[in-house]
Amino acid sequence: MSQDAKEQQIQKISHIFHAYTTSRTLMTAVQLDIFNSISQGNSTVEQVAQNIHATTRGVRMLLDALVALEFLKKKNQIYELTPITATFLVKSSPDYVGAMFEIDDLWNTWSHLNQAIKTGQPPRALEQEEKATEFFPHLIKSLHAMSIGKSNLLADKLLKGKANIPLQVLDIACGSAVWSIPLAEKSDKVIVTAQDFSQVLQSTKTFVERHGVEKQYNYVAGDLKQVDYGENKYDIVILGNIVHSEGEKSSRVLFQKIGKALKPHGRIAIIDMFPNNERSGPPFPLLFALNMLVNTTEGDTYTLEEYCQWLNEANITKVSMEEIAPEFSVIIGEVV
Numbered sequence: 001m002s003q004d005a006k007e008q009q010i011q012k013i014s015h016i017f018h019a020y021t022t023s024r025t026l027m028t029a030v031q032l033d034i035f036n037s038i039s040q041g042n043s044t045v046e047q048v049a050q051n052i053h054a055t056t057r058g059v060r061m062l063l064d065a066l067v068a069l070e071f072l073k074k075k076n077q078i079y080e081l082t083p084i085t086a087t088f089l090v091k092s093s094p095d096y097v098g099a100m101f102e103i104d105d106l107w108n109t110w111s112h113l114n115q116a117i118k119t120g121q122p123p124r125a126l127e128q129e130e131k132a133t134e135f136f137p138h139l140i141k142s143l144h145a146m147s148i149g150k151s152n153l154l155a156d157k158l159l160k161g162k163a164n165i166p167l168q169v170l171d172i173a174c175g176s177a178v179w180s181i182p183l184a185e186k187s188d189k190v191i192v193t194a195q196d197f198s199q200v201l202q203s204t205k206t207f208v209e210r211h212g213v214e215k216q217y218n219y220v221a222g223d224l225k226q227v228d229y230g231e232n233k234y235d236i237v238i239l240g241n242i243v244h245s246e247g248e249k250s251s252r253v254l255f256q257k258i259g260k261a262l263k264p265h266g267r268i269a270i271i272d273m274f275p276n277n278e279r280s281g282p283p284f285p286l287l288f289a290l291n292m293l294v295n296t297t298e299g300d301t302y303t304l305e306e307y308c309q310w311l312n313e314a315n316i317t318k319v320s321m322e323e324i325a326p327e328f329s330v331i332i333g334e335v336v
């Protein structure tokens, strides 16, 4: 290996080893309300330090690191938000994505990765309703802001040629209902049944109301393992970011229930992270599998081949991966 190639590899390794420093810096800025403080007019180290009740030494180091990471700008010791920070990292912004990092849950569970790999057990299991209802209200706020643009594109795809036809939609483990709201917004013939734990549905309702589509929503509270979805009722079933935390066994049972609940030619849309069939990439779905190891008992990420097999078993036979936008593909299955 040439010296240049060696240097490049060392840089790559060093960069990954140190990635926790950038992650922790941004999380701390969110948790200490740095961006809100600056958006409210505090623009020097002293002002921010006083406003958040912290030391000037710590705040100076944090603000300068955020400048270097391009989350802030600095001129003559006056700090300003960048346009991106103002849009995505100030709490009052409708596009705020920081909610899931206001708490240290994921940071803490990842610090138990060694132990989870040895024991196969997570330090805490998110599928327990009590843990889920603590964590998910934070997560779904971030997911809503991160997914709403993509969801609009998916809704166009699902409604193509069907915008004036009555459609019954079931949004399972709906969270903020981000994957069904655009369907309801784009067609007043869409009626959504949104299902999640009862406590999470309180948050769902605020999102649905914010989008002004509450007349098109019904709610079913409960654990997806226990809820009866009925037979021959739905034109579209949405599974957004839930199969990975349920794991194979529970998801296969769920697919059986969905196969029955769909009408003939009904479709299922699965939004998740999909590794390739070899499980050799892309990185994000494979790192996300580890995220499931430290947060759930059975969770994992699954390939298109696996989904095809499980959906076929449930009578959902026409299955394909559809690229809705670059880096955003959805598995769509149809009861033929």
Ligand SMILES: C[S@@+](CC[C@H](N)C(=O)[O-])C[C@H]1O[C@@H](n2cnc3c(N)ncnc32)[C@H](O)[C@@H]1O
Binding pocket: 127, 132, 136, 139, 140, 143, 144, 147, 172, 173, 174, 175, 176, 177, 178, 179, 195, 196, 197, 200, 222, 223, 224, 225, 239, 240, 241, 242, 271
């Ligand atoms: C990762 S969030 C996804 C939310 C939404 N579908 C999305 O894609 O943004 C997972 C959601 O599933 C819900 N959930 C997890 N386990 C569940 C279960 N056993 N029964 C019902 N809902 C569950 C959580 O409360 C949470 O709202």
